[in-house]
Each structure stands twice: as structure tokens, then as C-alpha cells.
Amino acid sequence: MVGAAATTHRPPEIVADLRAVIKDYGSGERCIRVLDGLSLQVRRGDYLAVMGASGSGKSTAMNILGCLDRPSAGEYDLNGHATSTLDDDALADLRSRELGFVFQQFHLLPHLDALDNVTLPMIYAGVRQQERRDRAEAALLRVGLAERLHNRPNQLSGGEQQRVAIARAMVNRPSLLLADEPTGALDSVTTNEVLDLFATLHGQGMTVVMVTHEADVAARAQRILRFADGRIHS
Template sequence: MLENKFIAQIVPNIPTSAIIRLENISKVYGAGETEVRALADVNLTVESGEYCAIMGASGSGKSTAMNVIGCLDRPTRGHYYLDNVDVAALDDGDLASIRNLKIGFVFQQFHLLAQLSALENVMLPMVYAGINAKERRDRATIALQRVGLENRLNNRPNQLSGGQQQRVAIARAIVNRPVLLLADEPTGALDSRTTTEVMDIFSELNATGITIVMVTHESDVARQTRRVVWFRDGQVVHSHLTPAEIGQVAG
């Protein structure tokens, strides 16, 4: 099984409840006078079942941190343990497998394939995971039911509202039963009413035990999470803010 491939990478003495553990993570672009330190010795732990927002000003490092957490970019230095696996040490092929098996992604732009129905879009990640056709259809149907789109299975993206398209994207993100759901400005393209509906879905998913980490610049969105991590100048300056404390930091 593909999962077993990573057993040898498991590192002892890491709490089994820690889904994310960043240890002294740095990310440097360029060299010499052009060097940019996007992340500087970041340490961060997210436990299983948490619902976190990552915030900070533009250029604070929050997007770079999200890319590292999502295995979309490699740190220059440090260790990143995802579900007890040191993913910073994996090659590109293994990272791709980790992304498919363990992480669900939701972005500001929905990234749905226009020629596919909602059901087919949600089924797509399972093709790469090697799941048979019947199970793909069954699991995709259940995922769309979870986000309230059981009557839109055969609609293509251009037949769906923005909020409905984001719901399809969320269903696609959870269909492989990931240990971590990453959302990067997931409400940035939505109006306020649709934002509330989408955030309600995230809250419902978290209530079932799914770990969620969300990058957002919107305080109203972050206040609906349970913990806020604040970045400044490539470092974590507050790792355990309560949603009620956001205004004090932002001010």
C-alpha cells in the first residue's frame, strides 16, 4: 500500500496528536544582496482536530508558510513533520503522494475543470489515488451531500454560483479523507452571505474531527475559527491568539 511507503519516515517521540509540527523552518529566496528571508526559524504545532487561522500583513510570510505546510514548497532549513512524517526529507514523487493522500486544498479561485460535472470534479483526486470507479462515484456523491449539493451532481461549473463552486471545491478537498484541510483565502471571491454559508461548512467539517488551517486577511472570517496564528516579518509572533484578540494585534 502507498501509505506504508512512508512508515519508515515516521520519527519517534513526536506526539501522535500533532498533525503539523514545524521545527526551525526557514525559507530563503535568492542570495547575497538579493536574499529574501520569507520565513525565519518558524516553530509551530497544530494538533489533530484544531481549527486555525493564519493571519498577518502582506509579506509577513503567511502564504509561504501555507505553501510549506501544504508540501507545495520546500523549506531551506528545518524540519516539517506532517502526521509524524518528516516530509522535508521526501523527494518530489513522495511529496506529490503525500499531498494527494493526506492534504485537502481549498483556494480562493475554485480551480474546477469546466468540462467536468460537479461529481466528476470531486472524483478526480481519487483517480490519482488508485480508487476504483464505483467507490469514486460513491465517495464523491457523499462528499457533495456533505456540502449540500446533492441536487447539483451533474451540473458543470458554469451552471453553479460562486458559492456552489466553492462547495464543490471543498467536497473535492475532503473526498480522499485527508488528515489536514488547508484553505487559502477561501472566501476571498465570495459575497458576505455566501461567505457565511461556506464558513458554516468549514465549522461543520471541523466538528467531525477534520483539522483545518486557513490563511485569511479577513478578521470576520478568522473570528469563526478557534485559534489564530499571527505572522510578522517571516516569524510567528503570536501562536495562540483567541479570535477575540485579533483586534488588539491588528490595531
């Protein structure tokens, strides 16, 4: 592996390209195959929902898409970068530049206000202080929290906290936003508000892949991918 991102000649409209990906855990008789030749292309501007029973491979696929795990075999290109050529440090750098993450739990730091929570990814990316503040304010404005910049998490509703988390995920202008059960901790009214926000962001050009177990949430996406036995069956 090398320490710099190797760029392939994939068309630029393909953001994520999984090709014949296999993921095994264990070895020999104890080997468990979780992904079995998975191929998937995520194109710029897609809004995909991922569904599947426990053990279907959807979480492992999301971990590979998020550069949190590596395939046992097969290839994964992220925005033209061949991830198999990268060492761990280079993969982490690619992840911070190209991906944004939204989780079921908001993972906000309780002692920081909304603005400071959103600036955190830019500190790690080496963005200068004034630009960090400007971009964080713009991201919070984009998710409808212009009046909540200086509120800490315990002063925000669940829906507002998730909006802060979404602002944080997109502040580094990622190529791909990965959302893992983003409405799982929210009531039905707040769920619809957050899904409306995802729809707005998608309409503005954001590429989104969202895992959910709720059919009505998945129905808000452009397309539903159903996982079973380590493959996509839809």
C-alpha cells in the same frame, strides 16, 4: 533523500509540526529571509486562521505546510512523516494522501459536472471507479449538494462551486485541510454559508488551517495566528 515516507515517533495528535523553519530566497547579499525560525504545531482537530500583511511569510508557510515548497533549514513533519527525507515524487504522493486544498478561485473543470470534478483526486490516487463514485456522492451530500451532482460549474452559484471545491478537497480523507482565502471571491451571505460549512466539518473532526485577510472570517476559527517578519506574533 529517499523515495518512501519516513515515519517519526511524534505523537499522533500532531498533524503538522514545523520546527525552527527558515526559508531564504536568493543568496549572498541578495538573500531574502522570508521565514525566520518558524515553529508551529497543528494538532488533530484544530481550526486555525492565519493572518498577516503582504510579505509577512504567511503564504510561504502555507506552501511549506502544503508540501508545495521546502524549508531552507529546519524540519517539517506531516502526520508523522519527515518531509526532509523525501524526494519530489514521494513528497507529491504524501501531499495527495494527507492534504486537501481549497483556494479563493474554485479551479473546477468547466466541462465536468460536480460529481466528476470531485472524483478527480481519487483517479490520481488510484481509487477504483465505483468507490470513486460512492465517495464523491457522499462528499457532495456532506456539503449539501445532493441535488447538484450532475450540474456543471456554469450551472452553479459561486457558493455552490466553492462547496464542490471543498468536497473535492476532503474526498481523499486528508489529515489536514488548507484553505487559502476561501471566501475571497464570495459575497457576505455566501461567505457566511461557506464558513458555516467549515465549522460543521471542523465539528465532525476535520483539521483546518485557513489564510484570510478578513478579521470577521478569522474570528470564526478556534485560534488566530498573526504573522510578521517571518514569525508568528500571537
